[in-house]
Amino acid sequence: MSMSGQVPGEGSDGEEVFINEEDIINEMPIDEEDLPDRDDEDDSGDDGMVDLEEDDSAYAFRAHTDEIYAIACSPTDASLVASGGKDDRGFLWKIGSAEGVVLELSGHTDTVCTVAFSSDGNFLASGSFDGRINVWNTATRTLQGTFEGSGSGFEWLKWHPRGHLIIAGSEDCNLWMWNADHNAILNTFAGHSSTVTCGDFTPDGKLICTGSDDASLRIWDPRTAQSRHVVRGHGYHTDGLTCLSITGDSQTIVSCSKDNSVCIVNINSGQVVGSLDGHTGSLECVGISPSYNWVATGGMDQKLIIWDLARQSIRCTCNHDEGVTSLAWLGSSRFVASGCIDGMVRIWDSLSGECARAFAGHRDVVQSLAVSADGNSVVSVSTDRSARVFDVSMFKRGSPSASALPTAFSPVHSLPRAASRVSSALAAYTSLQPRPSVPALSAVCRVSLEASAVWFWQFSDYNIREYTSRRAADAFRENRALGDVPTMAAAFAYGKKQLEVAKRQAVVYSLYVPKTKNIMEIKLQ
Structure with missing residues (x-):
């Protein structure tokens, strides 16, 4: 018989005791799946509730059986992703x-540390520490070819911006x-004295730039395999x-170390x-904005x-809160995504530096990030063996707009009224606008009321570039880069300085916003 005042099965000092069969009044079956794990019990709060970890991901890929290091999104199919990891496997x-x-990217015998799609999306390459690069046809899902070097592991790979060349x-x-088309080696570029840790083709495809653990940067001619410059x-x-x-x-390389x-x-x-x-710590990632003259480093x-x-x-x-491991600009918007050691993926507004959104889901270090072709998703991979997809479609429209400018720029006229006000100049603007040589519709234009000339300041990349045309029949000619829009707008608004070309009186500066069809004006007297 159990002792009075004690729970059956527990002694007075907590030691284990046994109960007699005749002491059992009733037996109740318990489903073990409904019981919390002991770890969960230990982590429970004072209210006895078990805290569930947050997961903001829209989709999670869990085919890998070990840490994942590499991620790439197809440039032509917004739903297609490739990943590679420590389990010696890659997946499409x-x-x-x-x-x-x-498709499983099989054939590797060591960590798959890098994956990349060709610019047309027709091929996918996977590189490994086993010293082998496999190229797959994404349409037929077949192995196109296998390339090997000296047997040493590969750190990274890149495709030519327009062709099927791999470095x-x-x-x-x-x-x-x-x-990749002919399964042939073209060149070996020798000169670095340590591991070649990073590199890429220039966007025009004419040169190759590489960085190394030997603290040097080399600029190569891909045709001759000779260094043009060693920095x-x-x-x-x-x-x-790094x-x-x-x-x-x-024209410019930004390198980190x-x-x-x-x-x-x-x-x-x-x-x-x-x-x-x-920075006061080792650099891990860098990315130049495709739209602004800005660069992000982490x-x-x-x-x-x-x-x-x-x-x-x-x-x-x-x-x-912890080190930044990876970053990716969200297309042409002003937002940039970061991956962190704390497992979070964060979206940052590059105008203000504020965190616009923090995505939870990973349980360990985020190793790499990529953005889908349609810009709706950020895909991240982690040492927690998962790849996760986060919806960032709400940030696609985060490109420079009227709302991002100082309040001194206010809508004062609809398009028809503005056209009437500066009819001769805007007539030239309208007639020249469709020409291929004209920049984007989103442009800051300088209109001289004398109508002797029309200036257009390109606004689509959030930097001002001056274009001039003396006659309506002329194409535009680029004069020079003048600076970024917020700085110039502030200069106009507060009168602290004026552009050299703005010394005349009665000059109207206008910002045409295509979506709202409004003209925003400020006049300098």
Whole structure:
């Protein structure tokens, strides 16, 4: 018989006791699946409730059996994604698909550390530490070819921006290049004295830029495999390069290093033309905005910094709880996504530096990020063995707009009334607008009331470039880059300074917003 005042099965001091069969009044079956795990019991709050981990992902891919390091989104199919990981496997899979796996990228015998689609989406390449690159046809789901180097592992691979050429950086200090159409090696680029850690083709496809653990940057001619420029030593990085990015005009490289530094290099001259000082830890990721003259960098100092490349200054700093491992601009918008050691994916407004959204879901370090072709999804991979898809469609329209400008720019006329007010100049604007040589519709235009000339300041990339036309029949001619819109707008609004071309009186500055068909004006007297 159990002791009075005690729960059957428990002694006075907590030791285990036994009960007699005759003491049992009734037996009740218990489904063990309904019982909380002991770990969950230990983690319960004072109210006895079990805390469930948040998951903001719209879809999770879980075919990998070990840590995932690589991710890529098809440039032509918004639902198609490739991933690679420590389980020596890669996968081609579809977002939201019940089946998930479209194709297993088999054949590797070591970690698949890099995956990439060709620019037309027809091919997918997977690279591994086993020293092998496999190329797959995405339409037929078949192996197109296998490329091997010296046997040393590959760190990364990139496709030519328009063709089916592949370059890959290796632990053997070399860069390798193959033709995927003909399954042929084209060139080996020798010169680095340590692992080639990062690199890419210039956007025009004419040159190759690579960075190495030897703290040097090399600019190569892909036809001859010879270095055009070697950047190293005084004024450059003092430790290995970790990542690099190239501006859309193929003129500038932004490189990052373990030594906390960010350097700006002119591709044509091979000269270091600036440095961006602000990080206090190793740099892990870099990305140049496709729309603005800005670059984002992230590092182990728990910072994502948005820089103005023209001024070589910080626009804003986005602080994280832990180190930043990866980043990706959300298309042409002003938003940038970051992946972090704390497992979070965050969306940042590059104008204000504020966190617009934080996505939970991963249980461990986010290793890499990619954005889907339609811009609706950010796909992330983690050491928690999962790839997750987050809906970012609400940020697609985050491109520069009237709302982003100072309030001094206010809508004062609808398009017809504005056209009437400056009829001769806007007639020239309207007649020239469809010409191929004219920039985008979203343009800041300077209209002289004398109608002797029309100036257009391109606004679509959030930077002002001056174009002139003396006669309505002329095409536009680009004069020069003048700066970014917020700075110029502030100058107009507060009268602190004026452009040299704005010294005349009675000049109207107008911003045409196509979606609202409004003209925004400010007049300088």
